[in-house]
Amino acid sequence: MNLDFTAEQDVFRAEVRDWLHDNVPKEKRPIIGDETLVYDKAWQKKQYDAGWAGISWPVEYGGRGLSLIQQLIWFEEYAKAQAPYLGNFFVALSHAGPTVIARGTERQKAYHLPRILKGESPWCQGFSEPNSGSDLASLSTRAYVDGEHLVVNGSKIWTSFAQHADYQELLVRTDPDAGSKHSGITWVIGDMHLPGVDVRPISCMDGASHFCQVFYDNVRIPLENVVGDLNAGWSVAMTTLGFERGTAALAEQIAMAREIERLIELSKTRLGPDGVRPAIKDDLIAARLATLRAECAALKAMSYASISRAQRDFVPGAEGTLIATYNSEMLQRVYRMGADLMGDEMLDLDASEDRWTYEYYRSTLQTIAGGTSEIRRNIIGERLLGLPRDR
């Protein structure tokens, strides 16, 4: 394990920094609505056209074919440059594309990967169902084989970005009589524009539709869209979740370091609990900020070690779950600190330009989406610590 960067990697970092400095959009990313799609497509296309899309993706499918360390450098500089959230391309870039790279056919790779990198095709994830969340393997959206097609009936819920997505990572039950619930599941690329797909946005408390429920009524998906083998989709789903909880979480953690530094700046301008001195002069607040900064440094070291170990294996292991769990719970503490610093104004969601209170409430999703903290702890216990399996 080597945690130092080489001279070549330092040169790469300087190139990334220069390009981002000159090209990160000046206008902020819209938070909700169809304009997010226009913005996200334009930004992704700009990165592709300049040769900065898919740092660790294969060259033959439009990527740069570089190492995971260089991917890490890109994430770090991306966060430092305050470049936009991936938004509608989060699923495609963070876990759908990587799953297709790791488990897809040549045809699937050649068709989908360039479209993702060019900013043409956003994806969404159709895993959760009204009665299957943590216990994902109990899913009941049914698909049967009819000639050269799978015919899908059922429903998925909490599907982020479904209203804008062209494709979906879709998990369906293709053999209800298989011996165990983990068998008989298939991972298939669902085209969101096929007849019979009905996307219904769910309105949230803040007025936005952050996710949707999707209904499938005799939707015919070509069998050639199956990733991995028919009835063997559970292991493909584990690959997807490995990327979602591993590499994707890594990018978020790097952005968090920036948020902590912004918090420290905020504590110099907001009044502390005595109503006289700046918040940073309060011992308790100063200790909380110092702890966050130290925890973030520890998390960074864990991430470097993990990436260094994973360099030869494109698919992240259970170790990523450890980092993702720490990261998501810590992010909630970071935004709680921000909300606390707002004082009485905490009651106003939009009180500051940086919307600390809004982000605090929003951060609650961190320990639910992509698997709850309890489920992640089960994975850490079973797969890293070798504890007995959860029943």
Ligand SMILES: Cc1cc2nc3c(=O)[nH]c(=O)nc-3n(C[C@H](O)[C@H](O)[C@H](O)COP(=O)(O)OP(=O)(O)OC[C@H]3O[C@@H](n4cnc5c(N)ncnc54)[C@H](O)[C@@H]3O)c2cc1C
């Ligand atoms: C903002 C957001 C975006 C999302 N986007 C998507 C998406 O794009 N695609 C998608 O497929 N899904 C998405 N989800 C769904 C998410 O994956 C599920 O919410 C999550 O897996 C939990 O499932 P559930 O909500 O059904 O809760 P449940 O499974 O009903 O869990 C309820 C509670 O019980 C606990 N629990 C359950 N089982 C155990 C156990 N064995 N041991 C200990 N505790 C347990 C859980 O930790 C939780 O606290 C999203 C969720 C959120 C909040």
